[in-house]
Every structure is written in C-alpha cells, then in structure tokens.
Amino acid sequence: MRDIIAESDAKVLTELISDVRDGILITDEVGRIKYLNEAAVKILGLADNVRGKYFDDVCAIYDLASNVRINSPIKQALEEKISVELRINSGIKWPDGSITYISATSTPIIGKDGGLRGSSSLFRDITGLRQLELKLEDNQQYLRTIFSAVVVGLLVVDARGCIVDLNRAAEQMLESTAHSAIGRRFGDVFECKNSVEAGCGNGRNCILCSINNHIKQAVDSDGQYDDQFDIAMCRAGDSRLIWLRVCVATAVANEERHVIISLIDISDRKKYEYELEQAKAAAEAASKAKGQFLANMSHEIRTPITGMVGMIDLTLRTKMTDYQRDNLNSAKECSKYLLNIINDILDFSRLESGSLKLDITRFDFMKNLNQVLSTQKRAAMEKGLYIETQLADDLPRYISGDALRIRQILHNLIGNAIKFTNSGGVTIKVVKGERSGNPVLEFSIRDTGIGMIKADLSKLFKPFSQVDGSSTRRFGGTGLGLRITKELVDLMSGNVGVSSKAGEGSVFSFWIPCHEV
DSSP: OOSSSOHHHHHHHHHHTTTTEEEEEEEEETTTTEEHHHHHHHTTTTGGGGTTTBBBHHHHHEEEETTEEOOOHHHHHHHTSEEEEEEETTTEOOOTEEEEEEEEEEEEEETTTOOOEEEEEEEOOOHHHHHHHHHHHHHHHHHHHHHHHSSSSSEEEESSBBEEEOHHHHHHTOOOOOHHHTSSSHHHHHHHTTTTTTTTTTTGGGGGGGHHHHHHHHHHHHHHHHSEEEEEEEETOOEEEEEEEEEEEEEEEEEEEEEEEEEOOHHHHHHHHHHHHHHHHHHHHHHHHHHHHHHHHHHHHHHHHHHHHHHHHHHHTTTOOHHHHHHHHHHHHHHHHHHHHHHHHHHHHHHHHHHOOOOOOOEEEHHHHHHHHHHHHHHHTTTTTTEEEETTTTOOEEEEEEEHHHHHHHHHHHHHHHOOOOSSSEEEEEEEEEETTTTEEEEEEOOSSSOOGGGGGTTTTTOOSSSSSSHHHHOOSOOOOHHHEEEEHHTTTTTTEEEEEEETTTEEEEEEOBBBB
C-alpha cells in the first residue's frame, strides 16, 4: 500500500478505513490484492492471506438471477480506466447454499504522471435491501396480474385527465390498446362522438359528460373521493348505445393524485330492463283491455239476464200448471246463478286492474249483518242445515265502511260453508277485538263440511282455483269467490285466513278495522 500512497498518510488512512462498515479493497495495476479491510474480508468471505493474489482467483461473483459466474468490476476498471459498478443481482454463493447480494464500485487509481497505479473498490452487503426490493417486485407483479386479469375495466388517470395505465378488460371496452391509449383522454380513446371534432372535454356536449365532471371533482377534492353512476355513450359513426357503470375514486402515489376509474359494461342489462319495461307495459295494457272487455261484456250479459229474471217473475204471477211453474222456477234459479258468476268475473277484473274502489259511508252494521244472516239461513234450511250465531254484546251499531262489500265477503264465506256442508251446520261468530292497538271486528265461519288436507290450503284464495276437479263437478262455482274475498279484505286493510281438516270441516276467519261512528 505504501508504494501507492505516501508514507506519511498510510498509517492515518489505514486507521480510518479499518472500521468502515463497507468493504474496501485496493489492488495494484494488474489486479493483485494489496489491501482490504475487515469489512471486505467479512462481506466477500476472503482469508487474511489473499494479499498478493488476483481478486478473480480468490473471489467468485455470480449473477444470482441466472446462476452464472461473472467477472468482477476490478478487471474492467483497470483495463478501461473508468469507474465500473457491479450489475444488479450480483453476489456471493456460500457453501451452505445461502447467498449474499453485494453492490460494488471499482475505480482506477491514476498517478500524477497519468500512469495506472491500481484500483480501489467499495463493496457493500445489500442482501436485506435487495430482498425487500424483490419482495416489492413480487407484490407489484402480483398486483399487476390481478389488475390485468380482473374482468372489470380499470383505468388510472392523472390530474390532467389523461390515461396513465389500463388493464385488458378496459382495452376491450374501449376497443383500443395500452400503447395507443396511454397519454390520451378517456373520450378520445373511446372515440366518443362528442369529442371527435374538438377532443375529449372540449366538445359542445362534453360539459354534460358525467365521466369528465367526476374526474374533475375527484382531482379538485381535498379528501378521498368515491362515486358511482351509469352513463350511456356512443362512438362516432356508430349508432349503437353502450351503457357503462362507472366508479370514480382517488388514489395518491408518490405524492401525486390519481383517479381510478372502473368500468362495467351493463348494455345487456339495460337492454333486458328495457325489454322488461316494454313487456310490463304491454301486459298492463293487455290487462286493462281485458278488464275493460270483461266489464263491457258483463254489463251486456247482465242486462238481458236481469230482463229474463223479471219476465220470469211476471210469468210466475199468471195462471199455469205446476209443471210449468217448476220449470220457470228452475230457469229463474239458473239465471240468478249465471248472474252471480258474471258479477264475480266483473269484480275480479276490477280488483285485478285496481279500478275497484271502496264506497266508505256510515251504516248500520247490525242491520247489515242480519240481512246476510237472514238470506243464508234460508239457504241452510233448504239443505237441512242449522246456522248458529255467536254475536258479542259489545258489537257497535254504526260503523264507517263499505256496507255492500262487507255483505259480499260474508255471503261468499257463509255461502261456501253451506255449499261444502252436507250435514250438521254452520256457526258464525262476530266479536270486537284489537290489532296493533286499534279496534277491529273479528269474524269466524265454522262448518261441519268436507274439510281439506293441509296441502290443499295453499290452493285457496287463488283465482279460478278449487281444491280438486271433483269439487267443481259436485259443487259448481268459478273458484273466484275466495279470491275476491281476500282482495276485498286486503282492500279494507284487514286479513283473512283458514284452518281445516279433511272430514272435520273448516274455519274461515277474517278481521277488518272497526271505525265506530
């Protein structure tokens, strides 16, 4: 070392560099080691007796990524008389299989006369740092893989509104490539019809663009920005409308604010929703037309039937044989039965279309109830059945409601009970109750009829439905009565239910609000 450095400075310099944590190694002009500190011995794994030996003979440096041995930077520094750095991923392989990443800079030592005197090299153990870098590279690659693989279109936009990155899904949606998209604004890449003439953000309609406006808001916002919206866009020269669900959010990287835009193509969903709306509108129009047709037809049919019943009544007042009277009475019953069916169809069509409204008035509830019971008792007596009533003492005399529809509900339920009962009878119970702190009237109609199994209860209250086909043949009816009953009770803000057992009869019950007046 003394033949390179002045004698007076050698001792001081040696003391200074002996405690340096970086490895320091000095060679002569042909690459023989002349000096190395303790840190160099430790980092490079050299022995103390390496002085005078060529560096490449005593220290093997590898490219740890390819596992190939490489030349040290000392040789190149001496040959070319320039400073040479060790390339990345260089290091030492140890016998136990471990590795040490090192960085190195070799600099030629030039004398005052311009002659080459040797080289000085600085070695540093960067294993910990390099492992962190590799881990960071792995994480970046992992995130990049996710970014590219996700099926949602993702774009990163800078504060100027220009694209700085995008994934494959975004390329497909924009019908572009990363090479042609990066550095350009969203509308220009998409070839939006509004940006063709003046560029994205400068067109006449760009002021209305939600994407531009949200990007500006995201860039200008002081804190975190996050919003989602749907937008319809059209490419220049293409009349096809593309619907995108867009989410705009902010992110900060390297103290620079970026805007993250996610895109989902919802064109198919929008098309389906439109078709669904069209189908719904068509169905509603068809239902309205059907309801109007049924109302018109019911009116047209009811008028002559009512006339027929009237003419039969007039004829029954004349002199005739018993045989003729029986025939006319049968015709009258058939006419009334047909009229009831038509009334049910008309009520059902009006309920279905929502055109049936309640006529709320003050009426005598007890009188209304007794009228129903009087009519149904005669029907029960004709079948040899009893009708028993259990009326609470505190039932109100006058209430507010639709008297006609309450009678219709009671006629339907009591009439059904009589129809499906061959022996025994029907018990009607009416009491005053309470629901959610409000007064109600509770009705129950119990019969001793044929009853139903549990599986058949689900068929009740559905239009044109009876328990089975044999019921229709044996008892008749359209199956609309119970459905109309349920709709009317619901319209009155009440509820209806049923319990039954095959062969043991049924109990139909309902309640409606009780507004005493």
